[in-house]
Amino acid sequence: MPGIALLSTRALRLPNPGLLAAAGLAAGLVLLPLGVTLADAAGAGWQMASALLLRPLVGELLVNTLLLIACTAVLCGVIGTAAAWAVERTDLPGKRLWGVLAVVPLAIPPFITSYAWISLDPGLENFAGALLVVTVSYYPLVYLPVAAALREMDPALEETARSLGNSVGSVFLRVALPQLRPALLGGMLLVALDVLVEFGAFALLRFRTFTTAIYSAYRAGFSGAEPALLAAVLLVLCIACLAAEYLVRGKAQYGRLARGTRRQAACYNAGRWKFLSPVGFALMALITIGVPLGMITYWLTQPSYAATSTVAYSLGSLLAAGWASLRLGVLGAILTLVLALPLGILSTRYDGWLVTLLERSAYLAQSIPGIVVALALVSLTVHSIRPLYQSTALLVIAYAIVFLPLALVSVRSALMQAQKRLEEGARSLGLNWLQVLLRVTLPLAAPGLGAAAALVFIAVVTELTATLLLAPIGTRTLATQIWADTSTLAFAAAAPYAAVLAVVSVAASWLLARRFGAATVFRPVP
Amino acid sequence: MANLSIQNLTKSFGGAPLLHDVSLTVDPGTLIAILGASGSGKTTLLRLIAGFERPDSGEIRIGGELVASDTICKRPELRGVGYVAQEGALFPHLSVADNITFGLKRAERRARHRVAELLELVGLPGAYAKRGPQELSGGEQQRVALARALAPGPKLLLLDEPFSALDAGLRAETREAVAAAIRAAGATAILVTHDQDEALSMGQRVGVLQNGRLAQISAPEALYRQPVSPELANFVGAAVFFPGQAIGPKVICALGALSLAGPAVHGSVEVMVRPEQIKVTNAPVPGSVRAIVNHVTFYGHDAVLRLAIVGAEPGDVTARIFSQSIPEPGSDVWLAVEGDVVAYAEPVSA
Numbered sequence: 001m002p003g004i005a006l007l008s009t010r011a012l013r014l015p016n017p018g019l020l021a022a023a024g025l026a027a028g029l030v031l032l033p034l035g036v037t038l039a040d041a042a043g044a045g046w047q048m049a050s051a052l053l054l055r056p057l058v059g060e061l062l063v064n065t066l067l068l069i070a071c072t073a074v075l076c077g078v079i080g081t082a083a084a085w086a087v088e089r090t091d092l093p094g095k096r097l098w099g100v101l102a103v104v105p106l107a108i109p110p111f112i113t114s115y116a117w118i119s120l121d122p123g124l125e126n127f128a129g130a131l132l133v134v135t136v137s138y139y140p141l142v143y144l145p146v147a148a149a150l151r152e153m154d155p156a157l158e159e160t161a162r163s164l165g166n167s168v169g170s171v172f173l174r175v176a177l178p179q180l181r182p183a184l185l186g187g188m189l190l191v192a193l194d195v196l197v198e199f200g201a202f203a204l205l206r207f208r209t210f211t212t213a214i215y216s217a218y219r220a221g222f223s224g225a226e227p228a229l230l231a232a233v234l235l236v237l238c239i240a241c242l243a244a245e246y247l248v249r250g251k252a253q254y255g256r257l258a259r260g261t262r263r264q265a266a267c268y269n270a271g272r273w274k275f276l277s278p279v280g281f282a283l284m285a286l287i288t289i290g291v292p293l294g295m296i297t298y299w300l301t302q303p304s305y306a307a308t309s310t311v312a313y314s315l316g317s318l319l320a321a322g323w324a325s326l327r328l329g330v331l332g333a334i335l336t337l338v339l340a341l342p343l344g345i346l347s348t349r350y351d352g353w354l355v356t357l358l359e360r361s362a363y364l365a366q367s368i369p370g371i372v373v374a375l376a377l378v379s380l381t382v383h384s385i386r387p388l389y390q391s392t393a394l395l396v397i398a399y400a401i402v403f404l405p406l407a408l409v410s411v412r413s414a415l416m417q418a419q420k421r422l423e424e425g426a427r428s429l430g431l432n433w434l435q436v437l438l439r440v441t442l443p444l445a446a447p448g449l450g451a452a453a454a455l456v457f458i459a460v461v462t463e464l465t466a467t468l469l470l471a472p473i474g475t476r477t478l479a480t481q482i483w484a485d486t487s488t489l490a491f492a493a494a495a496p497y498a499a500v501l502a503v504v505s506v507a508a509s510w511l512l513a514r515r516f517g518a519a520t521v522f523r524p525v526p
Numbered sequence: 527m528a529n530l531s532i533q534n535l536t537k538s539f540g541g542a543p544l545l546h547d548v549s550l551t552v553d554p555g556t557l558i559a560i561l562g563a564s565g566s567g568k569t570t571l572l573r574l575i576a577g578f579e580r581p582d583s584g585e586i587r588i589g590g591e592l593v594a595s596d597t598i599c600k601r602p603e604l605r606g607v608g609y610v611a612q613e614g615a616l617f618p619h620l621s622v623a624d625n626i627t628f629g630l631k632r633a634e635r636r637a638r639h640r641v642a643e644l645l646e647l648v649g650l651p652g653a654y655a656k657r658g659p660q661e662l663s664g665g666e667q668q669r670v671a672l673a674r675a676l677a678p679g680p681k682l683l684l685l686d687e688p689f690s691a692l693d694a695g696l697r698a699e700t701r702e703a704v705a706a707a708i709r710a711a712g713a714t715a716i717l718v719t720h721d722q723d724e725a726l727s728m729g730q731r732v733g734v735l736q737n738g739r740l741a742q743i744s745a746p747e748a749l750y751r752q753p754v755s756p757e758l759a760n761f762v763g764a765a766v767f768f769p770g771q772a773i774g775p776k777v778i779c780a781l782g783a784l785s786l787a788g789p790a791v792h793g794s795v796e797v798m799v800r801p802e803q804i805k806v807t808n809a810p811v812p813g814s815v816r817a818i819v820n821h822v823t824f825y826g827h828d829a830v831l832r833l834a835i836v837g838a839e840p841g842d843v844t845a846r847i848f849s850q851s852i853p854e855p856g857s858d859v860w861l862a863v864e865g866d867v868v869a870y871a872e873p874v875s876a
Contacts, residue, residue, distance in 0.1 A: 156615035160671075162602040163576050163609035164629025165678060174628075178619040266578075 015350045022342035027358045029339065030365040030401050033376035037235060040228035040379055052229050057213070061230075065209045065237070068130055069195050073188040075135045080142025081184060083284070085172065086277050088150040090270040098281040102143045105288040107509035109462040110137040111200030112498050113288075115482060116295035118204055119491040130207040134195050136288040141194065142187035149183035150176070155265045168268045182248055189245040196238050197369040200464040200479075204486050210234040211371050211465070218469070224379050231372045238367035296502060299495035317476070318496050325461045325477040325501075331392070332399035332460035333453040336407045339400050340452065344411035349420060359408075366405040373401050374469035390472045398466040403459050407452045414448020415441070451516050458508050462501060529554045529714060530575065530682055535584035537570055544570045546738045548584070552682075552714055557705070558743075559729025560718040563761070567738040568718040572684045575716070576609050577602035589681050608675030608683040608713075613691045614667040616659035622670050623655035629678040644673040647710055649703040664692050665700040672704055676711050683708065683715040689724060701728060722762055726750060734758060750800075752788050756870050759798045766804070766844050770797040770869065777869050780838040782813050787866035795869035804845040805862045806831065806853065814860040817843065819853050833861065 044052065052058075086092055087099045105113075114133045117124050124132065153176065161175045162168075177184075199211040210230055217227040270277060340362075347359040377398050381389040388394045418441040426440045427433075464479040471480060478501045485494035530552040537545045545567045552558045562568040573579045575586060577593065577600060586594040588607065593600040616625050626644055627635045642652045648669040659667060668688050675683055688704065689697045705728050708715050719725050725732045726746040733743035742754045753759040756767065770779030772795045777786050779797045781804070807814065820842065821832040829849045832842045845861065853859050 154613075154615060156611035156613070157617060159576070159578055159602070160609055160611055160615045160674075161617075161628065162578075163605070163607055163680075163684075164674070165603045165606075166629075167601075167603055175617060178617075181619075 015346055015355070019342050019346060020354070023346045023358050026339040026343050026404065027361045029397070030368075030404055031361050032380070033368055033373040033401060034235065034364070036376035036380050037228055037231045037372055040224045040376075041232040044225035044229055048225060049229055052226055053233070058230070058233070061208060061210050061213050062233075064127070064207070065196065068127065068134070068207075068209065069192045071131050072134050072138065072195050073192050075131070076139040076142045076191045077184055077188045079135070079139045079284070080187060081146050081180065083139075083143050083281070084147035084150055085176075086270070086273075086281070088147050089176075089266060090268050090273070090277070092270045092274055092277045092281075094278060094281075098278070098285075099147070101281065101285045101289065103140050103513070104285075104506065105137055106140045107458075107506045108137070108289070108292050108502055109200070109464070109479075109505065110134065110198055111204055111464055111479070112296075112482070112502055113137050113292045114201035114204040115486045115491070115494060115498060116292040118486070119295055119299060120291065125206045127207065129205050130202055130209075133201050133205065134191075134198060137201070138191045138194050139288075141190045142184065145183040145187045146180055149180050151265065153179060153265070158266050185248045186245055189241055189248065193238060193241040193245070193367065196234065196241060197371075199369070199371050200483065204483070210237075211369060214371050214375065215465075215469075218375060218378075227375055228379070231369075231375055234369060235367070235372060238369060239364070242364070242367035293502065296495050296498045299492045300499055302492045302495075317481070318500070321476050321478045321481045321497060322500055324475050325479070328392070328395065328399070328467070328477060329457040329460040331396045332403070333456040335396050335400040336403050336456045337411070337449065337453050340404055340407040340411045341449075343404075343408055344415050348412055348415040362408055363405050365401060368402075370398075370402050370463065370465035371469070373398055374466040378469060390470065392472055392475070395467065395470040395472070398470050399456075399460050399463065402463070402466060403456045406459060407456050410448055410452035410455060414445040414452065417448055418442075418444035447515075451512060454508060454512055458505055458512075462505050529589065530716070531585075531587045531590075532575075533585045533587075535571070535574065535586065536582050537567075537574060537579065538582060543738050545574070545581075548735075548738075548740045550733060550740060550743060552716060554714050555712050556730045557708055557715045557717060557728060559725035559732045559746075560716060560735055561720070561722060561725035561732055561762070562718070562735035563720055566735040568720075568735050569686060571735070572609075572686050572716065572718055575682070576607050576684055577605050606678070606681045608678070608680035610668070610671045610675050610683070610685045610688050612687045613664070614659075614671035614688075616662075616667050616670055616674075618659055620659075621655065622657050622659065622662070625659065625670055626655075626674045626677050628674060640677060644677055647676070648673045648707045663696065665696040665703075668692070668700055669703060669707075672707060676707070676713065681714070683713045685715060685717040687719055688717070690719070690721070697724075726762075734761065736761070751866070752868055753798075756796060756798060759868070764801050764844065764846070766799045766801055768797045768799070769872075770795050772869050777867065780815065780835050780843075781861060781863050782815055784863050784867045786869055788868060791869050791871050794872045796872055798868045798870065799863060801830065801844045801846040803864050803867070804843070805864055806833075806845055806847050807860045807862070808853070810860045811862055814862040817859055817861050819855050819857050819859060822852055822855055824849060824852070833859070835861070 041049065083098070083102050087095045087102070092098070110133060113136060117129060117133055123129075157175055157179075158171050161171045166174060196209075197211065198209075199215065202209050203212045203215065210233065214227045214230045214234065217230060343358060343362055346355050377394055378389070381394060422444070423436050423440055426436045431439065461477075462479060464483060467477055467480055468483060471477065476484075478497045481497040482494045482501065485491070485497070530550075532551070533549050535545055535548045536543070548567075548571065550558075560568050560571065570579065574581050574594065575588075580599045581594050581596070583596045585592060588605060592598060593605055616622075617628065620628065622645075623638055623641045624635075626641050627639060630639055638655070641655050645652050645654060650666060650669055650673075654662070654666070654670075659670070662670065671688070672685075685704075689701055692700055701724065717725070717728055726749070729746055731743060732746050732749050734741045734749070736757070741758055742749060744752075749758075750762055753762055756765075759765040768779040768781060770777045772778075772786065772791045772793060775786055776783050777795060777797050781797075781799065784797065784799075810816070815838075816836040817833040818836065819831055819833055823830045823832075827849060828846055829852050831845045831847060831853070833845060834840065835843055843861070
């Protein structure tokens with residue numbers, strides 16, 4: 001009898017070949033841009049590659065990018081941790097409000113923030129401007145994990161430290177901070193990765209990083225080799241970030257030494273900070289949320305000639321752009337979900353090296369910047385599949401590649417809701433696999449799958465880079481309109497598009513966060 | 527080491543009283559156990575002494591110094607009170623040695639001041655100093671937590687259910703090691719627990735908290751043999767109750783004429799007998815009563831019999847006997863009571 005039991009368990013662990021093929025297709029599609037970029041870069045040959053890479057320009061890009069990454073990560077680390085400590089551990093007034101406001105910037109696309117600041121002060125076209133924009137856009141990426149880690153921490157540790165003679169400040173440094181390290185470092189590395197990948201915000205600020213340099217090389221019509229080589233360097237940096245993040249998260253989880261009833265976390269007297277820190281939070285909210293939304297509102301009320309250049313907008317073009325964004329968002333969400341589902345089913349229901357390999361390769365896509373994906377798809381279609389070039393289908397495929405990791409996280413957690421033992425229970429009650437799928441798995445996973453689709457939709461609507469490179473001629477989305485108008489300093493003309501985009505993004509994120517929790521919506525971590 | 531004195535301590539949370547008018551003193555160098563069910567307020571008492579919470583009213587003095595009242599609340603780091611949390615709460619990012627020296631000054635931390643001595647005190651090998659907390663068993667973690675709390679030489683040591691997360695075998699062993707270490711250090715300590723055996727075996731005095739009030743505080747034997755109320759008798763151990771008539775130093779009940787402990791009561795009383803006081807024999811002895819064995823539960827080291835006394839009002843009597851000679855269910859036996867019993871005046875029926 002034990003032999004039979006063993007056999008049947010084994011049999012269950014073998015994935016269906018169709019499922020395996022579908023997942024393999026998704027993973028292959030995701031890895032495609034990586035392959036094309038490396039092939040294009042290798043095609044340049046050693047001599048040309050070294051000539052192109054060992055230029056002062058590349059050095060300048062490296063310095064610009066790395067310096068910006070380092071400064072942003074440190075600033076975000078300090079601001080995010082301070083905000084999280086204040087909200088989770090002190091009795092400052094209105095902390096629930098400040099906690100929400102600390103997350104909202106993630107719902108405002110960085111290029112909108114960039115648009116707002118540059119239309120406020122054109123003098124921000126420099127390093128300081130770039131640092132300001134990415135810091136205010138990305139500090140929640142540190143705030144969220146650090147606040148979660150503070151909530152998870154065993155309150156007895158801090159109490160014990162105090163009974164051993166440590167003041168609150170000393171408890172933070174000697175007990176809390178060492179345990180926040182994984183969350184803090186992980187958050188800072190995510191910030192670094194996002195800064196590496198960011199294109200729109202820097203392009204509008206005319207700040208040169210790898211992404212903007214790749215774009216200009218592509219626009220200048222250079223051979224495929226130069227943008228591909230730059231993209232390869234960027235890829236190396238991104239993969240290094242992702243790998244470091246993976247290591248930090250995997251290794252350093254101290255976790256709780258013991259499990260047991262958990263008391264409420266400590267709440268320290270904010271003392272003289274009690275009235276100072278709300279001022280700080282209010283100032284942060286003003287800078288991170290007030291300026292973007294305020295500037296959009298300001299430009300909405302200005303006649304279009306008030307801006308430096310006069311590009312009038314019409315209601316018709318606003319509606320057309322809105323429709324284009326909506327359509328692409330829905331198509332992108334559908335394709336991404338269809339590709340993510342087999343991978344999700346595979347990784348939640350089966351194990352083995354093949355499953356792990358497929359899943360990991362999908363997550364690797366997290367480190368492939370949108371501009372690299374777009375560039376690779378352009379290169380591939382121009383040379384080999386001409387009819388696809390500048391088609392809606394290609395753009396939607398690009399979205400699916402860029403946002404597959406995002407969708408996969410939510411799809412996985414949705415499928416976890418329908419636990420395997422529930423499905424097995426249903427099978428033992430006489431249901432076949434299709435009935436199980438329809439009556440057990442889908443009803444349980446449906447809300448999570450809906451959330452995944454909504455997340456991808458928001459991401460597609462606020463996506464700029466791939467849209468800019470791949471949109472069919474004549475297709476203008478909200479994002480590309482803001483880009484076009486801001487590039488020509490037509491701030492008032494861009495305002496209506498920015499307003500619609502900001503409202504859609506903030507409202508949709510808000511609804512999702514209310515339903516599923518802020519952390520799962522704003523930065524799903526695999 | 528100094529003593530602790532608490533006067534009329536009251537604390538409520540959101541209108542619900544957690545502690546009501548609790549007063550107690552702890553003499554230097556003694557260990558007092560506070561026994562209470564969950565929700566009785568015992569953890570709140572510790573947290574008030576440690577300074578993690580403020581009392582609503584009442585006073586706490588440590589070594590004669592007022593540390594908490596309705597106006598004063600000294601910060602926990604300035605109280606010199608060692609605290610051992612329920613599951614040890616070792617700092618997961620520090621080694622055993624760094625955990626132990628955590629509360630010391632920087633120079634002493636560098637010098638690994640007293641690490642070997644403290645490890646020996648709590649009965650752990652010196653080689654453990656370099657280990658991480660994750661490499662220790664639950665009992666070892668608790669011992670390290672005790673060493674850490676003792677290292678700065680606290681005026682008072684608080685132990686918050688330190689053994690509740692351990693399994694039975696480990697619990698007894700860790701209890702003994704901890705009790706020995708506290709004795710050797712000459713520390714004044716308060717242990718809170720919900721475990722009767724633990725409170726009675728470890729405390730030089732034992733207090734019982736019921737619904738935020740200190741119901742009784744006395745030596746463990748007195749608490750067990752002469753609890754002040756029937757509820758307390760039931761809480762501290764198993765108890766059998768009979769209606770009876772008290773006359774002078776004796777009480778007459780279904781088990782015969784028994785001698786009373788404590789102050790004499792008169793008239794209708796409720797008599798409390800511990801099951802192990804009831805001796806079961808196969809043949810009548812002077813003063814014994816006949817009973818029939820209804821049910822036997824075997825526990826290995828002993829067995830519990832449920833019996834019905836012949837000629838008495840229906841109702842079970844419980845007796846705990848050694849497991850060597852267990853009577854068959856249905857057989858006739860004779861019961862006699864050893865030692866004094868306690869009688870409570872019958873509650874006035876409304």
